[in-house]
Amino acid sequence: MHPSYKNDPSLGKEVHAYLVKQGLETPMTDSVKESAEKKIASITDSFSDIMIDLGLDLTDDSLTDTPKRVAKMFVNEIFYGLNYDYFPKCTAIENKMKTNGSFLLEKNINVQSNCEHHFVVIDGLATVAYVADKKLLGLSKLNRIVQFFAKRPQVQERLTEQVRATIQYVAQTDDVAVYIDAKHWCVKSRGIQDQTSSTVTLSVGGVFAEKSSEIRKEFLNLARSG
Helix, strand or coil: CCCCCCECHHHHHHHHHHHHHHCCCCCCCHHHHCCHHHHHHHHHHHHHHHHHHCCCCCCCCCCCCHHHHHHHHHHHHHCHHHCHHHCECCCEEECCCCCCCCCEEEEEEEEEEEECCCCCEEEEEEEEEECCCCEEECHHHHHHHHHHHHCCEECHHHHHHHHHHHHHHHHCCCCEEEEEEEEEHHHHCCCCCCCCCCEEEEEECHHHHCCCCHHHHHHHHHHHCC
């Protein structure tokens, strides 16, 4: 379920505009602005048609409510990150400690998303680091930013870039690194049906983008370690 508190729609609008400018926003139409109730009603009707076309009997008591369940799940749970009204409030404090030169890293951040090509699960872990300049973000804000962008149809490459760019914008620092290692059920459960492979993506900025830098090496060592 999407969070019903600690949201910052105004910041969400700023982040959306920034991602559009950077060419990193998820492809969307104006329908994303429709009310939750209208979306649920429309998706319920559409998913009913899909189930009927598959040959399922919607008069059966096990299936009757499935279209609405799916619609509510899409809008309120697994795709709520399309709605910037639910962008998380990103509490920050002044960097009075002057931690310039050292970085904060949070790893094993849960990533549960859905592939935009087949609408099946992407399941993995993220590692996020940044070098603070003027601001220090509350720790949970890194988790919330990852979660927000995971809760929409995604490709992992764009997800990684969106998280990196958003943390740069919110924390007001170029020095951000994001590493995601995830399994894709569009690979695991269909097509090639590879049960063991995973996909790794990396997005870096500032000092982390310098390929020979020690801080980049340290980040990657920590991200790849168990």
